[in-house]
Amino acid sequence: MEFLTxxxxxxxxxxAFVSGxxxxxxxxxxxxxxxxxLLAGLPPAAALGTNKLQAVFGTLTAVINFNRxxxxxxxxxxxxxxxTFAGAxxxxxxxxxxxxxxxxxxxxxxxxxxxxxxGFSPNIGDIESHQRISKLTxxxxxxxxxxxxxxxxxPGTGSFFVLAYVGLLxxxxxxxxxxxxxxxxxxxxxxxxxxxxxxxxxxxxxLLMAVTQVAGGYVGSHLAIKHGGKLIRPLIVISAIAAxxxxxxxx
Numbered sequence: 310m311e312f313l314t315x316x317x318x319x320x321x322x323x324x325a326f327v328s329g330x331x332x333x334x335x336x337x338x339x340x341x342x343x344x345x346x347l348l349a350g351l352p353p354a355a356a357l358g359t360n361k362l363q364a365v366f367g368t369l370t371a372v373i374n375f376n377r378x379x380x381x382x383x384x385x386x387x388x389x390x391x392x393t394f395a396g397a398x399x400x401x402x403x404x405x406x407x408x409x410x411x412x413x414x415x416x417x418x419x420x421x422x423x424x425x426x427x428g429f430s431p432n433i434g435d436i437e438s439h440q441r442i443s444k445l446t447x448x449x450x451x452x453x454x455x456x457x458x459x460x461x462x463x464p465g466t467g468s469f470f471v472l473a474y475v476g477l478l479x480x481x482x483x484x485x486x487x488x489x490x491x492x493x494x495x496x497x498x499x500x501x502x503x504x505x506x507x508x509x510x511x512x513x514x515x516l517l518m519a520v521t522q523v524a525g526g527y528v529g530s531h532l533a534i535k536h537g538g539k540l541i542r543p544l545i546v547i548s549a550i551a552a553x554x555x556x557x558x559x560x
Contacts, residue, residue: 317349318517325518329367329525334533335541336467336489337548338364340555342518343463355511357404357463358504361497362515367522368494374530375487386491388448393456393492397499400460417553438479447477452492459496460503467493468549471541482538490530 313321324345332338339360346356375381383390451473459466467489474485504510533541 313349313514318514321345321349321514321518322521325363325367326521326525328364329370329522330529330532331525331544331548332364332367332467332493333371333490333526333529334486335544335548336471336493337465337551338367339463339466340548340551344555351511354504354507354509358501358507358509359511359515359518361501361504362510362512363518363522365494365497365501366519367526368490368497370523370526371490371530372494374527375490375534378534380484380534381487381491383491385444386488388445389452389492390495392448392452393495394499396453396456397460397496398503400457400462401500401503402460403457404461417557421549421553440479441477444478447473451477456492456496456499459493460500465549466496468545471545482541483533486533486541
């Protein structure tokens with residue numbers, strides 16, 4: 310914390326609020342906080358670990374709000390939660406011992422695909438549709454797979470989960486976003502555990518940012534509930550394009 314001036318801490322607190330708000334609506338909050346933490350001078354692993362710490366609080370706030378408003382029922386998601394946690398923990402363990410360069414080259418293509426899918430399908434997710442795969446298959450493939458990706462790299466995780474819930478389980482955009490926040494919370498927690506074990510968390514900074522993350526998560530989830538797909542869809546498209554652009558620039 311010695312290298313962080315009061316002005317820089319204030320900027321990071323503001324960044325955390327904006328990140329929490331955006332993440333609660335469409336995902337992609339890490340695209341805002343991770344670069345900010347890196348620019349502040351944190352090593353890559355510490356930036357990822359500290360980001361996970363503050364993100365847990367904002368995502369938890371959004372989950373509580375969505376659950377209280379009846380947009381998600383957490384108990385039937387037990388298997389999805391367990392396998393997402395396992396995938397995220399394995400991903401976080403893996404990224405601390407290898408270069409994620411291959412994924413950095415492939416993910417921008419997938420993110421552009423998500424942007425096109427939601428951008429050119431204006432009615433997708435407006436109403437519930439039929440379920441295409443079983444909950445067991447969803448948990449073992451989507452839950453574990455995207456959980457691993459979130460622990461390993463992370464950008465665009467929320468968009469991937471929303472796409473899966475809409476396209477595979479037939480949820481509308483609001484319910485898909487609410488369910489996504491539950492699995493985001495799970496994968497953030499699973500990844501955080503491994504970053505803590507690896508000593509890659511700046512606790513004081515992460516907890517300070519958590520305060521404004523909570524405020525952002527509260528505001529964002531209220532906006533999502535109030536405006537539904539009209540707000541969620543364009544933000545998903547913007548988030549996906551931003552994630553793709555960032556990863557292409559990084560690579």
